[in-house]
Amino acid sequence: MRIELAAFYVLALGPWHATAQEVNPDAIQTEACRTFHEDISRKRDNGQLAEAGAALSQALAAPENVLGESCGWLTVSNMATVFALSGRIAEAEALAKQSLRMMDKWYAPGDPVRFRPLHLLSSMQFQQAKWGKARETFRHLQALHIEQPGDRALVHGLAALWSEVEGRYQDAEREYFSAIAAWKQAGRDENADMATMFIGVGTLYLKQGRYRESAMSLDRALAIVNTARDAVPTDRVKVLAVRAALHTRQGQWREAGEELRSAISIADKDVRLDPPELKAILACYAFVLRKGNRKAEARSVEARAAAIRLPEWSKAMVDVTELRSRK
Numbered sequence: 001m002r003i004e005l006a007a008f009y010v011l012a013l014g015p016w017h018a019t020a021q022e023v024n025p026d027a028i029q030t031e032a033c034r035t036f037h038e039d040i041s042r043k044r045d046n047g048q049l050a051e052a053g054a055a056l057s058q059a060l061a062a063p064e065n066v067l068g069e070s071c072g073w074l075t076v077s078n079m080a081t082v083f084a085l086s087g088r089i090a091e092a093e094a095l096a097k098q099s100l101r102m103m104d105k106w107y108a109p110g111d112p113v114r115f116r117p118l119h120l121l122s123s124m125q126f127q128q129a130k131w132g133k134a135r136e137t138f139r140h141l142q143a144l145h146i147e148q149p150g151d152r153a154l155v156h157g158l159a160a161l162w163s164e165v166e167g168r169y170q171d172a173e174r175e176y177f178s179a180i181a182a183w184k185q186a187g188r189d190e191n192a193d194m195a196t197m198f199i200g201v202g203t204l205y206l207k208q209g210r211y212r213e214s215a216m217s218l219d220r221a222l223a224i225v226n227t228a229r230d231a232v233p234t235d236r237v238k239v240l241a242v243r244a245a246l247h248t249r250q251g252q253w254r255e256a257g258e259e260l261r262s263a264i265s266i267a268d269k270d271v272r273l274d275p276p277e278l279k280a281i282l283a284c285y286a287f288v289l290r291k292g293n294r295k296a297e298a299r300s301v302e303a304r305a306a307a308i309r310l311p312e313w314s315k316a317m318v319d320v321t322e323l324r325s326r327k
Contacts, residue, residue, distance in 0.1 A: 033071035
C-alpha cells in the first residue's frame with residue numbers, strides 16, 4: 001500500500017495558510033500603506049485571491065506609487081502570500097526572500113515585524129523539501145520575540161510539522177494542540193488555519209493507526225472548511241484526500257473513492273492545486289479503483305496522472321521513513 005501512504009503524505013504537507021499573519025500596525029509607516037494593506041487583507045481573508053493579486057500587481061508596477069517607500073516590503077510580502085495560497089510555491093518563496101531583503105533597510109535582524117515573511121519563507125521551503133534552508137529559516141523565526149497568540153499558533157504549527165516528519169509523534173501531537181489552543185486564544189477558532197491544524201492532527205493519528213480519533217479530527221476540519229470565510233477550494237480538497245486515505249487504511253474502498261472523486265471534481269474547477277498534489281490525488285484514486293476491480297477506469301486515471309509534469313522541487317520529496325533515516 002506504499003503508493004497510497006506516500007500520496008497522502010505529500011497531500012498532508014500542503015501549503016500552510018498565511019492569512020492570519022497580521023503585521024503590527026506600528027510597522028506601517030504611511031496611512032496610504034495602512035489602507036492598502038487592510039484592503040488586501042480583507043480580499044485575501046474573503047478568498048478573493050484574484051482581486052488581491054491584481055491590486056498588488058498594479059501597486060508594484062506603478063512608478064508613481066503613493067504607498068511610500070517603506071511599504072514596498074509589505075506589498076511584496078502580501079503578493080508572496082497570495083502566490084502561496086494560489087499554489088505558486090516557488091514564486092512565493094522568491095517573493096518572501098525579496099521582502100526580507102527589502103526589510104533590511106528599515107528593521108534590525110531580530111525585529112518581530114519580520115515574522116510574517118519568515119514564516120511564509122520557512123513554510124514554502126519546507127513544502128519544496130529544502131530541509132536545510134527550511135530549518136535555518138525556522139530557527140530565525142523561533143528566535144524572534146513573539147507575543148501575539150496567532151503568531152505563536154503558527155510557530156507551533158510548523159514545530160508540529162517538523163516533529164511529525166522526524167517521527168517524534170508525541171511532540172507533534174503536543175505542538176498541534178498548542179497551536180489549536182493559541183488559535184482559540186486569538187479568537188480565530190473557525191478559520192482555515194485552525195482547519196489546517198485539525199488536518200495535521202488527523203494525519204498524525206492516521207499514521208499511528210488511531211483511526212477513530214483521526215476521523216473525529218478530520219470531521220472537525222471539514223466542518224471548519226465548509227464555513228470559514230478564508231477557506232479556499234484546495235482546503236476542502238486536502239481534507240477529502242486525507243479522509244480518503246483513512247478509508248483506504250480500513251479497506252473501505254467505496255467510501256475512499258467517493259471522497260477522492262469529490263476532491264478531483266473540486267480540483268478540476270480550481271487551478272490552485274499544486275501539480276504534485278493533483279498527481280498524488282490521482283494516484284490514490286487509481287489505487288482505489290483497482291482495489292474495487294475497476295481497472296479500465298484506473299488506467300484512464302493513471303494516464304492522466306502520468307501526463308502531469310512536476311516541478312523540479314517536487315522530485316526531492318521524500319517519504320517520512322527516508323527522512324528519518326537521514327538524521
